[in-house]
Amino acid sequence: MRARLYDENLTRQKIKAGTVRRILPYAKRRRGSLAVVLLATTVSAVIAAAGPLVLKRIIDDGITGQHLRVVVELSLLLVGLALVDVAAIFVQTLFSARVGQGLVYELRTAAFRHVQRQPLAFFTRVQTGSLVSRLNTDIIGAQQALTSVLAQSLSIVLTVALVLAAMFALSWQVTLAALVTVPIFFLPAKLLGRRVQRLIREGMQQDAAMSSMMNERFNVSGAMLAQLYGDPDREAGGFAARAARVRDIFVRQDVYGRLFFMSTTLLTACTTALVYGMGGALVIDGVLQIGTLVALLALLMRLYGPINQLTSMQRNVIAAVVSFDRVFELMDLQPLLRERPNARALPAPAEGDPAPEIVFDAVSFRYPAATEVSIPSLETHTRTAAEAQEQPWILRDVSFEVPAGKLTALVGPSGAGKSTITHLVPRLYDPVDGVVRVAGHDVRDLTLGSLRSTVGVVSQDAHLFHDTIRANLAYADPEASTEDIVRACTAARIWDMILALPDGLDTVVGDRGYRLSGGEKQRLALARVLLKSPPIVVLDEATAHLDAESEAAIQQALATALAGRTSLVIAHRLATVRDADQIVVLDEGRVRERGTHESLRAAGGLYADLYRTQFAPQSGSPLQVGPTS
Numbered sequence: 001m002r003a004r005l006y007d008e009n010l011t012r013q014k015i016k017a018g019t020v021r022r023i024l025p026y027a028k029r030r031r032g033s034l035a036v037v038l039l040a041t042t043v044s045a046v047i048a049a050a051g052p053l054v055l056k057r058i059i060d061d062g063i064t065g066q067h068l069r070v071v072v073e074l075s076l077l078l079v080g081l082a083l084v085d086v087a088a089i090f091v092q093t094l095f096s097a098r099v100g101q102g103l104v105y106e107l108r109t110a111a112f113r114h115v116q117r118q119p120l121a122f123f124t125r126v127q128t129g130s131l132v133s134r135l136n137t138d139i140i141g142a143q144q145a146l147t148s149v150l151a152q153s154l155s156i157v158l159t160v161a162l163v164l165a166a167m168f169a170l171s172w173q174v175t176l177a178a179l180v181t182v183p184i185f186f187l188p189a190k191l192l193g194r195r196v197q198r199l200i201r202e203g204m205q206q207d208a209a210m211s212s213m214m215n216e217r218f219n220v221s222g223a224m225l226a227q228l229y230g231d232p233d234r235e236a237g238g239f240a241a242r243a244a245r246v247r248d249i250f251v252r253q254d255v256y257g258r259l260f261f262m263s264t265t266l267l268t269a270c271t272t273a274l275v276y277g278m279g280g281a282l283v284i285d286g287v288l289q290i291g292t293l294v295a296l297l298a299l300l301m302r303l304y305g306p307i308n309q310l311t312s313m314q315r316n317v318i319a320a321v322v323s324f325d326r327v328f329e330l331m332d333l334q335p336l337l338r339e340r341p342n343a344r345a346l347p348a349p350a351e352g353d354p355a356p357e358i359v360f361d362a363v364s365f366r367y368p369a370a371t372e373v374s375i376p377s378l379e380t381h382t383r384t385a386a387e388a389q390e391q392p393w394i395l396r397d398v399s400f401e402v403p404a405g406k407l408t409a410l411v412g413p414s415g416a417g418k419s420t421i422t423h424l425v426p427r428l429y430d431p432v433d434g435v436v437r438v439a440g441h442d443v444r445d446l447t448l449g450s451l452r453s454t455v456g457v458v459s460q461d462a463h464l465f466h467d468t469i470r471a472n473l474a475y476a477d478p479e480a481s482t483e484d485i486v487r488a489c490t491a492a493r494i495w496d497m498i499l500a501l502p503d504g505l506d507t508v509v510g511d512r513g514y515r516l517s518g519g520e521k522q523r524l525a526l527a528r529v530l531l532k533s534p535p536i537v538v539l540d541e542a543t544a545h546l547d548a549e550s551e552a553a554i555q556q557a558l559a560t561a562l563a564g565r566t567s568l569v570i571a572h573r574l575a576t577v578r579d580a581d582q583i584v585v586l587d588e589g590r591v592r593e594r595g596t597h598e599s600l601r602a603a604g605g606l607y608a609d610l611y612r613t614q615f616a617p618q619s620g621s622p623l624q625v626g627p628t629s
């Protein structure tokens, strides 16, 4: 399978102005640890400059002057300096790691919170793998680059300053000659900088695409689809193509890195030769002592390390800024759907109070365009022009009431907009026009927390986390006791089945609850909503053919789950439409008919047709089910 190539504009994207300014507060919050790093670095830099000066004295005062004591004492001093240097490097490493890991923690938790606040529409657009990769690879990239930049830049500046000062003190002529070559060191960085920045961004993007593919194939649904429809060679080929792009980009990155390194190695050799030549001549002329020349060469060696680092630092700085830029890009995405600042909590109805009613008042809706909900770099494929445009209307001027404590059934042909209506009640999406009211309040005026604890949703393909049945149920109410869980499971007619499992409530259900049948999953989802015990239940009934026994179990479970609650049910079963207090018939996003089963059948309209094709009992089958939702 050939994946479409990325939009070239994504990798050409320039770093946004202000990214660097936004990084600074992260450093400021860690000034204590950074001060320790600075101190340790200073100690190390002083030692780097002092060592060769001691060397000079050993040669000129000790060896040439024939003073054994001076030689021994100064050699011991060198050992002492080395010990202090090692300790300083240890402290520097420890505190840099603290700064770096603290940064990873801070960015990651903030990004997780931010992603959680995104509306459902965001998750329908983005590639999970790309998103996970943004929270992993990019954040770690930002940390590694930032800590190396911070630690390195301090040590480089200090070392270069101190070493140069020492060199000037020893011989300004030789030092000046050596310095003439320094600007040439920066030439490759200057010439290749933009290309390196593009390669880094592209590498991250391709890496995320590869993770995305693995994420999609390595879950039960994806693996099943691949096994049933995919061809292993084609699958492997598609993956190999992505892996090859990653390989090629990283090869190019390595080559550019090597180019920097090679040019600096060449220059180092040339400058060393220059210092030997010029310094040697000055020693012969008696201007310099031999010890001074040795010290100068030792200092020069210490200068090249930092200068080499300086050239690779450009890559690190770019990597840090690009990584931060990609993390900030995610953090800057404003959730399309937010709680209003003055949102009020919807009070839970007191014992004996009726459940709240739901009102749809002239609601029109279309799904948001891609540009409103996500960012292109989190989507694997290039957006088409149509995706950026306004989407078609899905609901048009929909008005109806779901009376308190009563069951309202939604029916209609596939694609009529039934699921979309149910999404508007718990505010998974907001209407474009009109209002959805719960207990008389516009849902947009309520806090999301209180709204979602008032509305319990059971979708058709109820998702279960890869965890125990107990943990999956308690997700709705972490405080629930085992007795509460057993009560809910009994009411949902699933307890006998759980009891028959080897580990009972502690049985782990597979990825997406795959080890359970569709009917069992629905009943577990009902138990979950019963634990939450919301006054409003929004439910999408199972469409799978159920045998008489499961049908009876579901029927009883539903009767318990919905009793006394305001219920809005996408009906796929005859029993539900018959029992419904009201049936709302939708077609092409409009309400076509409303009434009871009997009245609508008698009217002979769309419902009567639907009843004949979808709900009416047929010979040999007690029930006929509706369309796939």
Ligand SMILES: Nc1ncnc2c1ncn2[C@@H]1O[C@H](COP(=O)(O)OP(=O)(O)OP(=O)(O)O)[C@@H](O)[C@H]1O
Binding pocket: 124, 367, 391, 394, 412, 413, 414, 415, 416, 417, 418, 419, 420, 421, 627, 628, 629
């Ligand atoms: N996330 C989405 N983005 C864009 N369009 C969507 C999205 N979800 C659904 N739609 C479109 O909205 C329309 C109504 O879909 P909806 O799922 O509400 O219909 P439905 O009546 O529940 O159908 P079914 O009975 O087949 O489930 C369809 O045309 C569908 O393609």
